[in-house]
Amino acid sequence: MRLAVLASGTGSILEAIVDAGLPVHLVVTDRPCRAVDLAESLGIPVMVVERDSFGDDFNREAYTLGLVKVLTDAEIDLVAMAGFGTILAQPAYDRFAGRILNTHPALLPAFPGWHGVADAMAHGVKVTGCTVHIATLEVDSGPILAQEAVPVLPDDDEESLHERIKEVERRIYPETIRTVLESGKILIGESA
Ligand code: GAR
Numbered sequence: 538m539r540l541a542v543l544a545s546g547t548g549s550i551l552e553a554i555v556d557a558g559l560p561v562h563l564v565v566t567d568r569p570c571r572a573v574d575l576a577e578s579l580g581i582p583v584m585v586v587e588r589d590s591f592g593d594d595f596n597r598e599a600y601t602l603g604l605v606k607v608l609t610d611a612e613i614d615l616v617a618m619a620g621f622g623t624i625l626a627q628p629a630y631d632r633f634a635g636r637i638l639n640t641h642p643a644l645l646p647a648f649p650g651w652h653g654v655a656d657a658m659a660h661g662v663k664v665t666g667c668t669v670h671i672a673t674l675e676v677d678s679g680p681i682l683a684q685e686a687v688p689v690l691p692d693d694d695e696e697s698l699h700e701r702i703k704e705v706e707r708r709i710y711p712e713t714i715r716t717v718l719e720s721g722k723i724l725i726g727e728s729a
Contacts, residue, residue: 548572
């Protein structure tokens with residue numbers, strides 16, 4: 538199975554996937570970001586499928602179709618979102634049904650969305666964590682593959698807590714991706 542990683546940020550999760558020895562055939566970002574420089578420095582093919590808008594006029598369907606074409610042209614079988622900042626539309630889930638994975642910095646189904654760490658802190662939880670799951674059209678709600686708890690410490694701020702969560706993500710996300718790659722299975726839509 539050929540693996541692509543989608544990122545938008547620092548790329549530290551991408552780096553962990555590569556450091557774990559997983560073969561990343563393509564990195565795609567939706568904006569210029571450190572993940573692009575990282576992929577280039579690692580010699581991994583990288584494409585910036587740049588968003589033309591972050592406003593109400595953003596054409597999510599057209600963007601998704603463009604991204605799906607890039608992934609299809611690169612003969613990608615499995616997609617791992619690693620802090621990717623664009624919600625994908627239906628065509629991605631038609632083309633890669635059950636083959637898009639995501640890592641989220643909270644214990645889903647609690648605190649979905651882009652502010653999972655801040656929302657958990659604002660709620661005053663004493664334990665949060667991270668979740669690796671199969672992505673579906675509904676954000677942060679697909680079948681859960683792995684989870685691990687992370688305690689919230691009394692002097693935590695969002696940054697310190699997120700960093701400790703990411704330490705766990707950098708371990709359990711590559712492990713889960715490896716399991717999926719080794720099983721070679723399409724996770725949804727295939728009878729066991
Ligand atoms: C990770 O914590 C990931 O779970 C989160 O973005 C971070 C990316 O870290 N994704 C989401 O919040 C998606 N809802 P990185 O830029 O250091 O790789």
